[in-house]
Amino acid sequence: MDNDHHAAAWQRISSVASTAGLSLVSACEVCADDLGADFAGATLVTAGELRLMGAATDERARAVEDAQLVTGEGPCTDAYVRRAPVEEAELGRASGRWPAFAPLAVEQGAHGVLALPLTIGVLAVGAVDLYRCAPTPFTAAEKTRATAYARILAVLALEEHPHLLTALPTRPARRGPQGYPxxxxxxxxxxxxxxxxxxxxxxxxxxxxxxxxxxxxxxxxxxxxxxxxxx
Structure with missing residues (x-):
C-alpha cells in the first residue's frame, strides 16, 4: 500500500514537471493540492544547526515558515527533532504548544498544520509543513499520502542542496533553531x-x-x- 501511495505521488509530481519543471517548490505545490492544503513550505536543516527555507508555495507559506525561524518554535522544528509527523488541527488553540509561533501563523490564515520530517534512511534534512485555512484535521489516508510525498521531497531537497549529504550533525538535534542562514x-x-x-x-x-x-x-x-x- 505504501508503494502505491509513493508511485501515485511520483506520477502526480511528474505530470506537473513535464510543463513546469521538477523542483522542490513544484513538488510542494502538487503535494499541497493533492492533500487539500491551502499552502505549504519546507525548511531544510544543515548539520542539525543551520536552518534555511527550501520551498514556499506562496507568500503566506513564506511568512509562516519564517515565523518558525524567528520564534524558534513550531511544527517544522518538532517534526525534525522527533523524526515523526506533527499535527495541530486548531492553531488558534495551540498557544500552550507554540506560544510565539501560533498567533503569527493564524495571522497569515493558517488554522491547521501537518508537519512531516524529510528523511532518507537515517538522514534527516528538514521538514515539510502543510497548512489549512480551516481547522480540519488530515485524514488517515491523507497522512499516509503525505508521508509518501515527504520521501520524494527529501530526495528533491538533496538534489537541490547536495551539501546536506556531507554536513553531518555535530550534536544531537534539539528544539529550536540553533543556527540561521x-x-x-x-x-x-x-x-x-x-x-x-x-x-x-x-x-x-x-x-x-x-x-x-x-x-x-x-x-x-x-x-x-x-x-x-x-x-
Whole structure:
C-alpha cells in the first residue's frame, strides 16, 4: 500500500514537471493540492544547526515558515527533532504548544498544520509543513499520502542542496533553531560592532525587530547589511 501511495505521488509530481519543471517548490505545490492544503513550505536543516527555507508555495507559506525561524518554535522544528509527523488541527488553540509561533501563523490564515520530517534512511534534512485555512484535521489516508510525498521531497531537497549529504550533525538535534542562514549571522555581526554588544544580543535584536514589525528575518538582515543599522 505504501508503494502505491509513493508511485501515485511520483506520477502526480511528474505530470506537473513535464510543463513546469521538477523542483522542490513544484513538488510542494502538487503535494499541497493533492492533500487539500491551502499552502505549504519546507525548511531544510544543515548539520542539525543551520536552518534555511527550501520551498514556499506562496507568500503566506513564506511568512509562516519564517515565523518558525524567528520564534524558534513550531511544527517544522518538532517534526525534525522527533523524526515523526506533527499535527495541530486548531492553531488558534495551540498557544500552550507554540506560544510565539501560533498567533503569527493564524495571522497569515493558517488554522491547521501537518508537519512531516524529510528523511532518507537515517538522514534527516528538514521538514515539510502543510497548512489549512480551516481547522480540519488530515485524514488517515491523507497522512499516509503525505508521508509518501515527504520521501520524494527529501530526495528533491538533496538534489537541490547536495551539501546536506556531507554536513553531518555535530550534536544531537534539539528544539529550536540553533543556527540561521549566513546573511543573518553577518547582519548580527554588523549590529554587534555598531552597538558594541555581543553577537547573541545582536541576534536577539534582529529577531525582536522582525517579530515586532511582522517582517521576515532575512529581510531584516538584508536591511542591516545594506544600511549598517537596524532602523
Amino acid at each position: 549566513p546573511t543573518v549571522h553577518m547582519a548580527a555581526g554588523v549590529l554587534a560592532a555598531a552597538y558594541d554588544i555581543t553577537p547573541d544580543d545582536a541576534l536577539a535584536r534582529l529577531r525582536a525587530h522582525s517579530f515586532r514589525h511582522n517582517q521576515p528575518l532575512l529581510r531584516t538582515a538584508e536591511h542591516v547589511l545594506d544600511h549598517q543599522r537596524l532602523d
